Structure formats: C-alpha cells, structure tokens
Amino acid sequence: MNYGKYLFEQTKRAKEVKKNQKVTEIKEVWLSMTIDVGDLNVKAKQAQKFLAQGNKVKVSIRMRGRQMAHSNLGIEVMQKFFEIVKDSGVMEKQPLTEGRNIWMMLAPAKA
Numbered sequence: 001m002n003y004g005k006y007l008f009e010q011t012k013r014a015k016e017v018k019k020n021q022k023v024t025e026i027k028e029v030w031l032s033m034t035i036d037v038g039d040l041n042v043k044a045k046q047a048q049k050f051l052a053q054g055n056k057v058k059v060s061i062r063m064r065g066r067q068m069a070h071s072n073l074g075i076e077v078m079q080k081f082f083e084i085v086k087d088s089g090v091m092e093k094q095p096l097t098e099g100r101n102i103w104m105m106l107a108p109a110k111a
Contacts, residue, residue: 048088
C-alpha cells in the first residue's frame with residue numbers, strides 16, 4: 001500500500017470521527033440574591049433553552065456587601081431556580097459557596 005494513500009485514509013477517518021462528535025459547552029446564568037419572580041422566570045427559560053440544546057448550565061450568584069452574612073438566602077434563590085428548571089435538567093452539583101460566589105451546575109436531563 002502506498003504510504004501517501006495510508007495517510008490520506010487516516011486523516012479522512014479522523015475528520016469523520018470529529019464531525020460526529022458532540023461538544024458540550026458550559027453556559028452561565030447570573031442571578032441576584034434579590035431577584036424577583038418575573039426575572040427569575042426569564043433566566044429559567046434561558047437556562048431551559050441551553051439545556052435543551054445539550055449544554056451544561058452554571059448558575060451563579062455574586063454576593064455584595066451585607067449579602068455575605070446571609071448566604072443562605074442565595075441558596076434559597078438557587079433552590080427556587082432549580083424547581084422551575086428541574087423538568088429539563090438535573091442538578092449535577094449542589095449550590096456551593098466559594099468566597100463571594102454561590103454556584104451550582106445543571107446538566108441536561110437524560111431522555
């Protein structure tokens with residue numbers, strides 16, 4: 001077999017494999033601790049769209065000033081958000097507090 005033909009076949013196979021791959025991205029949705037119901041629904045709808053496309057969603061809250069003393073309120077906002085989105089995604093990581101940020105990771109629901 002010709003070595004040039006062999007290399008051509010290898011690159012052709014590599015392109016075919018790469019074409020069939022599904023790359024999952026991580027999309028991010030920012031919330032506020034003082035977010036109202038309407039805004040929460042808008043953000044949830046956006047997250048549902050990301051999950052329907054097969055992407056993971058990172059939900060984040062940045063705490064400012066005195067909000068640091070009441071991080072439990074931010075976790076409650078995260079739980080409310082997940083209750084809205086739970087039919088289209090699963091919670092991959094529970095809400096976690098790291099410094100000034102609270103975040104959780106959502107993954108698409110297996111169909």
